[in-house]
Amino acid sequence: xxxxxxxxxxxxxxxxxxxxxxxxxxxxxxxxxxxxxxxxxxxxxxxxxxxxxxxxxxxxxxxxxxxxxxxxxxxxxxxxxxxxxxxxxxxxxxxxxxxxxxxxxxxxxxxxxxxxxxxxxxxxxxxxxxxxxxxxxxxxxxxxxxxxxxxxxxxxxxxxxxxxxxxxxxxxxxxxxxxxxxxxxxxxxxxxxxxxxxxxxxxxxxxxxxxxxxxxxxxxxxxxxxxxxxxxxxxxxxxxxxxxxxxxxxxxxxxxxxxxxxxxxxxxxxxxxxxxxxxxxxxxxxxxxxxxxxxxxxxxxxxxxxxxxxxxxxxxxxxxxxxxxxxxxxxxxxxxxxxxxxxxxxxxxxxxxxxxxxxxxxxxxxxxxxxxxxxxxxxxxxxxxxxxxxxxxxxxxxxxxxxxxxxxxxxxxxxxxxxxxxxxxxxxxxxxxxxxxxxxxxxxxxxxxxxxxxxxxxxxxxxxxxxxxxxxxxxxxxxxxxxxxxx
Amino acid sequence: xxxxxxxxxxxxxxxxxxxxxxxxxxxxxxxxxxxxxxxxxxxxxxxxxxxxxxxxxxxxxxxxxxxxxxxxxxxxxxxxxxxxxxxxxxxxxxxxxxxxxxxxxxxxxxxxxxxxxxxxxxxxxxxxxxxxxxxxxxxxxxxxxxxxxxxxxxxxxxxxxxxxxxxxxxxxxxxxxxxxxxxxxxxxxxxxxxxxxxxxxxxxxxxxxxxxxxxxxx
Ligand code: SF4
Numbered sequence: 001x002x003x004x005x006x007x008x009x010x011x012x013x014x015x016x017x018x019x020x021x022x023x024x025x026x027x028x029x030x031x032x033x034x035x036x037x038x039x040x041x042x043x044x045x046x047x048x049x050x051x052x053x054x055x056x057x058x059x060x061x062x063x064x065x066x067x068x069x070x071x072x073x074x075x076x077x078x079x080x081x082x083x084x085x086x087x088x089x090x091x092x093x094x095x096x097x098x099x100x101x102x103x104x105x106x107x108x109x110x111x112x113x114x115x116x117x118x119x120x121x122x123x124x125x126x127x128x129x130x131x132x133x134x135x136x137x138x139x140x141x142x143x144x145x146x147x148x149x150x151x152x153x154x155x156x157x158x159x160x161x162x163x164x165x166x167x168x169x170x171x172x173x174x175x176x177x178x179x180x181x182x183x184x185x186x187x188x189x190x191x192x193x194x195x196x197x198x199x200x201x202x203x204x205x206x207x208x209x210x211x212x213x214x215x216x217x218x219x220x221x222x223x224x225x226x227x228x229x230x231x232x233x234x235x236x237x238x239x240x241x242x243x244x245x246x247x248x249x250x251x252x253x254x255x256x257x258x259x260x261x262x263x264x265x266x267x268x269x270x271x272x273x274x275x276x277x278x279x280x281x282x283x284x285x286x287x288x289x290x291x292x293x294x295x296x297x298x299x300x301x302x303x304x305x306x307x308x309x310x311x312x313x314x315x316x317x318x319x320x321x322x323x324x325x326x327x328x329x330x331x332x333x334x335x336x337x338x339x340x341x342x343x344x345x346x347x348x349x350x351x352x353x354x355x356x357x358x359x360x361x362x363x364x365x366x367x368x369x370x371x372x373x374x375x376x377x378x379x380x381x382x383x384x385x386x387x388x389x390x391x392x393x394x395x396x397x398x399x400x401x402x403x404x405x406x407x408x409x410x411x412x413x414x415x416x417x418x419x420x421x422x423x424x425x426x427x428x429x430x431x432x433x434x435x436x437x438x439x440x441x442x443x444x445x446x447x448x449x450x451x452x453x454x455x456x457x458x459x460x461x462x463x464x465x466x467x468x469x470x471x472x473x474x475x476x477x478x479x480x481x482x483x484x485x486x487x
Numbered sequence: 488x489x490x491x492x493x494x495x496x497x498x499x500x501x502x503x504x505x506x507x508x509x510x511x512x513x514x515x516x517x518x519x520x521x522x523x524x525x526x527x528x529x530x531x532x533x534x535x536x537x538x539x540x541x542x543x544x545x546x547x548x549x550x551x552x553x554x555x556x557x558x559x560x561x562x563x564x565x566x567x568x569x570x571x572x573x574x575x576x577x578x579x580x581x582x583x584x585x586x587x588x589x590x591x592x593x594x595x596x597x598x599x600x601x602x603x604x605x606x607x608x609x610x611x612x613x614x615x616x617x618x619x620x621x622x623x624x625x626x627x628x629x630x631x632x633x634x635x636x637x638x639x640x641x642x643x644x645x646x647x648x649x650x651x652x653x654x655x656x657x658x659x660x661x662x663x664x665x666x667x668x669x670x671x672x673x674x675x676x677x678x679x680x681x682x683x684x685x686x687x688x689x690x691x692x693x694x695x696x697x698x699x700x701x702x703x704x705x
């Protein structure tokens with residue numbers, strides 16, 4: 001990862017999280033609520049499954065024409081007066097945004113929620129260059145006040161309870177300490193309104209970019225997204241290259257599944273579709289609109305038929321809401337922008353497996369994520385694939401596109417497995433090997449690394465299965481003989 | 488090579504070869520059809536479930552209801568359109584009233600502070616409405632700009648019952664959005680502004696209106 005993130009080891013972070021009762025309670029409560037709400041939002045399983053089929057097909061259709069659709073999107077947006085920029089990396093995207101700000105002499109940027117901007121750490125970048133970047137989504141605002149990162153892709157401040165937020169706002173903004181959520185919200189509204197009035201640039205994410213019409217769609221409840229994209233004189237939208245869809249009608253089923261899967265809402269308060277800057281004579285809206293298309297590893301994922309499914313994601317967060325691991329350790333323990341199941345299949349590409357090697361194995365493979373995913377991403381299958389990639393033991397993936405492949409391969413391990421394979425191919429070797437193992441069974445150490453951290457070491461049986469079976473058939477034969485003799 | 492060309496180049500030369508597009512069967516969306524009564528009931532139920540206030544009124548007496556609501560909510564000034572019929576009728580009906588009539592008749596830059604702090608409520612019409620999700624469909628324009636439905640704490644929206652469509656998909660297709668060409672901004676509004684970012688507790692009016700009042704004219 002880039003600039004400021006200190007990537008701490010995964011396991012100590014997890015340990016810290018599971019032993020923190022506050023984190024456990026906050027996440028448990030929130031995830032239970034979200035799972036119930038989602039279920040209520042899909043009263044008909046038939047409708048749910050058919051809409052998932054459709055949504056998956058829409059996303060796959062878009063990916064199957066990705067280069068053409070990106071060009072079409074660019075052409076239509078350009079014709080509408082929107083400036084389109086391309087960035088290979090997050091840093092490049094930050095630089096593009098900084099250049100636009102500098103050109104406009106901008107000193108303050110107000111932001112709508114955008115996970116891609118989190119991914120590229122835009123706020124830090126702008127601040128390092130003397131531009132203040134303020135989050136306006138309430139959850140993001142809270143997280144920013146706390147100098148933290150979001151712990152969930154839809155609900156950034158889900159790890160905090162009301163008391164913690166009240167204390168934080170009191171300390172940082174001087175509000176009264178209060179458990180009254182209405183009061184806290186009204187205070188934040190006031191604080192942010194003043195900033196909206198003065199902001200030079202608004203930065204937002206994009207939920208769907210429609211190639212057919214050159215339209216940027218934003219899904220939100222608060223209205224901060226609409227303010228961000230309407231009040232400041234310049235609007236910069238930033239998105240991953242995979243967010244494009246082919247036709248305008250494609251957004252209808254995607255929107256319906258996105259909001260229901262995410263929070264169980266039949267729709268969000270606002271669905272905001274932006275196709276151009278302020279036109280001649282119009283009385284509000286930005287004079288300039290920019291779109292920054294960010295690759296940052298996505299075109300790499302795109303090369304591989306199996307990994308490609310990762311790019312169907314519409315960032316609803318349902319997979320984390322239903323993940324038994326996420327529910328227990330929360331979002332921060334993962335240590336990356338995208339936590340939970342989607343993070344486990346996405347971050348190894350964005351950050352490289354050498355960096356994110358622990359993520360694919362941080363799963364029980366229970367399958368809940370794949371079952372709820374609105375675009376039917378086979379997340380468990382992709383986790384297994386990334387585990388294979390991390391030990392690089394499978395010759396099927398020799399021409400791999402995964403960055404940092406083989407990061408978990410250890411010196412002795414391949415040799416041991418080679419020996420294991422050889423032994424299993426040769427009957428004689430196998431019998432000698434297992435026979436010897438039982439003879440020296442007392443020598444199995446009680447400390448077997450990661451395995452014995454939370455389990456006892458396995459004990460070998462006194463005799464091998466083959467020996468037991470042999471003894472058994474001899475016994476049987478003997479007793480049959482005896483029976484036969486009596487007749 | 489520019490970033491653009493490098494990215495497109497990688498996408499064009501996929502290691503695993505070209506992809507084929509699967510068929511998309513929209514039946515699960517298009518088969519959602521209700522009759523007029525059902526549509527209205529569903530619309531009302533859905534939009535009320537997200538905290539909007541709905542009043543069914545007749546085409547003749549809707550302004551009476553509006554006056555009543557303005558008084559009840561102690562609205563001192565009201566931002567109205569100048570050209571849309573809803574605005575013309577409202578202005579005529581409230582001429583003698585105590586409610587001050589405001590107009591969005593200059594670019595936002597000229598009156599940002601005033602709009603942000605001194606406007607109590609606004610009234611607009613809608614382009615259509617959606618039964619399935621209880622949504623208002625708006626294409627803001629010169630007469631009813633974008634911030635008109637966002638900044639004032641109360642938004643009154645006037646909907647005619649025959650403007651109701653089944654689904655968002657039907658709106659896009661039957662109104663020919665693609666062939667007509669998309670406006671600067673198209674918008675669905677379903678309820679007042681809200682957040683659940685503080686411990687999943689719902690609070691309204693976080694950035695936009697605290698109240699959305701829908702008058703359905705039958
Ligand atoms: S992987 Fe699926 S469930 Fe998870 S965020 Fe993406 S779309 Fe939602």
